[in-house]
Amino acid sequence: MTGTITPVVAEVTAIEASLFVFVVLTALATAFARDVLAAVIVFGAYSLGMAALYTFYRAPDVAMTEAAISAGVTTVLLLLTLAKTTRIDHEAAFEAVNYPAAGAAGLLFVGLAITMVDVPAVGSPDAPVWSNPDVTQWYLAETYAVTGVENTVMAVLAAFRGFDTFGEAVVVFAAGIAALIVLRREVFA
Amino acid sequence: MSDASDADAGGRDADADADTGALADAGSAEPVEPPRRSGRLDSETRQGTPYTESQVIMSTVKVVSPFAFTYGLFVTFHGGGSPGGGFQGGAIMAAVVFMIAFAFGIEATRQWLANTVVVALAVGGTLAFAAIGLIPVALGGAFLQYDLLPLPILDPVKYGMEAVEIVGIAAIVSGVLMGLFFVLARGFNGEDSGPSIGDRDSFTDEDEPDEPDDAESPEPADGVATDGGER
Amino acid sequence: MSVVDASLAGGYAVGDFLLVVAAGFVVLAIGMLYRAVKGPTMQDRVLAVNVLGTNTVVILAILGAALSEPTFLDIALVYALLNFLMAIAISKFTVERGGVL
Incomplete structure (x- = not known):
C-alpha cells in the first residue's frame, strides 16, 4: 500500500504542504475553540487558507465563491446570530474532547483515507474527470x-x-x- | 410593542447626542442597566440594539463601498470572461450593503433599503430566471434553449446566459443575503417579534405605530440618505 | 516566454521561486494563527485575522504571478475589499459583544 501512496506524497509542493497544515490547524481550532466568537474568527482564517488552496489548484471560480461568501457573508451572519444569543462564560480556552465522537470521526477518516489510494493524483492527466x-x-x-x-x-x-x-x-x-x-x-x- | 420602540428611539437619540463619533464613550452613554455578568446586555436592553457611530469606520466605508460595489458589478457582468459570475457578484454586492449597515447602523440601512427592494430582488430574480427559461419553451423549444430567445441583434446564446447570471442569479443571491442579514439583525424574541405568519390582524395593528418612529428616526437615517445620494 | 518562465539559478524558473515565496508567506500565516487562536483578548484576534487576510491577498497575488494566471488577481481583490468588512464587523461586535452594532 505504501508503494502506491509514495509517488503522490512526493508530488506535494511546499506551498501545498504549508496550506494543508494551515487549513487543518484552523479547522481543528474552529472545532475545539470554547468561545464561539473565537471559533467564528478562526473559521474566517480557515476560509482564507481554503481560497488560496483552490487558487493553487486553478479553480478560481470556486476560490472567488469561497472569498465572497466566507469573508463577506458567513462571518457577518454568524456574528449577528451571536449578537442575538446569550453567552456562556467559559474558563477553559478549548473544548474537551468527546472521545466517542472522536472515535467515530477517526473511523470515518480512516475509511475515507483507505479510498484515497485509488484516487488519481491531483492534476494527473489520466484522471477520468479530466481525460x-x-x-x-x-x-x-x-x-x-x-x-x-x-x-x-x-x-x-x-x-x-x-x-x-x-x-x-x-x-x-x-x-x-x-x-x-x-x-x-x-x-x- | 410601541412602548418598547418609543423607549428604543429615545435611547438611541440620547446615545447619538452623547457620543458623536466617540466609540470609547459608548458604554457610558448607555441607559442604566444592571451589571452584566458576561459582558452582554440583557434581552430587553438588547432589543433595540443601539447604534454607535465611528468616524473611522464611516469615512472608510464611504471610500471603500463604491469601489466594492463596482467590483461586484464587474464580477457579475464580466463573469463570461474571467472568474466570477452572478453568484459571486451578488454576494459581493450584498456584502457592500452589510458594510454600509455596519457603518451607518443596521436599522437606518434597513429603512433606506426598504423591504420591497429586498423582496423585489429575490422574487424578481427567480421570476426572471424562470421567464428566460420558459420563453424558449413557449416558442417550441426546450427549457433554457437560448438560441430561440427573441433577441434581434445580439447573440442570443451569449446574452441569454449573461441575462440569467445578471438578472437572475445575482439578484436572487444579493436579495436573499440582504434579507437574511436584516432578519437575523432583527432577531427572534417570541411573541414580540413583530408580525407573525397567519396573523394578519396583528400585522396591521402592530405595523401602524411603527411608521411614525421610522419617519422621525434619528440622524443615522440622514447619514445613510446623504451617502445614498452621493453614490 | 514571460518573466515567470525565465530560468533562475539551478534550473529553477522564477515561477518556482515565487511558489516557494508564497509557501513562506503561508508559514508566516501559520505563525499568525497562533495569535488568532490563543489571543487573550478579542482585539488580538481581530488584528490577527486582519493580518491573515492581508497575508492571503499577498499569497493570492504571488500565486497569480507564479502560475501565469492574471485573473487570479480578481480573487485577491475580492479578499482585499471584503477583508475590511470582516474586520469592521468583528471589531464593532467586540464592543459590548454585539450590544452596539
Whole structure:
C-alpha cells in the first residue's frame, strides 16, 4: 500500500504542504475553540487558507465563491446570530474532547483515507474527470464556439447545466423564505 | 410593542447626542442597566440594539463601498470572461450593503433599503430566471434553449446566459443575503417579534405605530440618505 | 516566454521561486494563527485575522504571478475589499459583544 501512496506524497509542493497544515490547524481550532466568537474568527482564517488552496489548484471560480461568501457573508451572519444569543462564560480556552465522537470521526477518516489510494493524483492527466473526451475535454474545446463566453465554468453553470442552476437559484430563494418562516416574520425587517 | 420602540428611539437619540463619533464613550452613554455578568446586555436592553457611530469606520466605508460595489458589478457582468459570475457578484454586492449597515447602523440601512427592494430582488430574480427559461419553451423549444430567445441583434446564446447570471442569479443571491442579514439583525424574541405568519390582524395593528418612529428616526437615517445620494 | 518562465539559478524558473515565496508567506500565516487562536483578548484576534487576510491577498497575488494566471488577481481583490468588512464587523461586535452594532 505504501508503494502506491509514495509517488503522490512526493508530488506535494511546499506551498501545498504549508496550506494543508494551515487549513487543518484552523479547522481543528474552529472545532475545539470554547468561545464561539473565537471559533467564528478562526473559521474566517480557515476560509482564507481554503481560497488560496483552490487558487493553487486553478479553480478560481470556486476560490472567488469561497472569498465572497466566507469573508463577506458567513462571518457577518454568524456574528449577528451571536449578537442575538446569550453567552456562556467559559474558563477553559478549548473544548474537551468527546472521545466517542472522536472515535467515530477517526473511523470515518480512516475509511475515507483507505479510498484515497485509488484516487488519481491531483492534476494527473489520466484522471477520468479530466481525460474524458465526451465531457470535460468537449466543454473545454467547444464552449467558446457554442456559447460565446470564455469562462467554461460559467457556461456549464448557465447553459449546459442551466436547469440544475435554476434549481439551485430556487433553493437559495427558498432559503430566504425558510428564514422568514423560522423567525415567524412576513417581512425582511 | 410601541412602548418598547418609543423607549428604543429615545435611547438611541440620547446615545447619538452623547457620543458623536466617540466609540470609547459608548458604554457610558448607555441607559442604566444592571451589571452584566458576561459582558452582554440583557434581552430587553438588547432589543433595540443601539447604534454607535465611528468616524473611522464611516469615512472608510464611504471610500471603500463604491469601489466594492463596482467590483461586484464587474464580477457579475464580466463573469463570461474571467472568474466570477452572478453568484459571486451578488454576494459581493450584498456584502457592500452589510458594510454600509455596519457603518451607518443596521436599522437606518434597513429603512433606506426598504423591504420591497429586498423582496423585489429575490422574487424578481427567480421570476426572471424562470421567464428566460420558459420563453424558449413557449416558442417550441426546450427549457433554457437560448438560441430561440427573441433577441434581434445580439447573440442570443451569449446574452441569454449573461441575462440569467445578471438578472437572475445575482439578484436572487444579493436579495436573499440582504434579507437574511436584516432578519437575523432583527432577531427572534417570541411573541414580540413583530408580525407573525397567519396573523394578519396583528400585522396591521402592530405595523401602524411603527411608521411614525421610522419617519422621525434619528440622524443615522440622514447619514445613510446623504451617502445614498452621493453614490 | 514571460518573466515567470525565465530560468533562475539551478534550473529553477522564477515561477518556482515565487511558489516557494508564497509557501513562506503561508508559514508566516501559520505563525499568525497562533495569535488568532490563543489571543487573550478579542482585539488580538481581530488584528490577527486582519493580518491573515492581508497575508492571503499577498499569497493570492504571488500565486497569480507564479502560475501565469492574471485573473487570479480578481480573487485577491475580492479578499482585499471584503477583508475590511470582516474586520469592521468583528471589531464593532467586540464592543459590548454585539450590544452596539
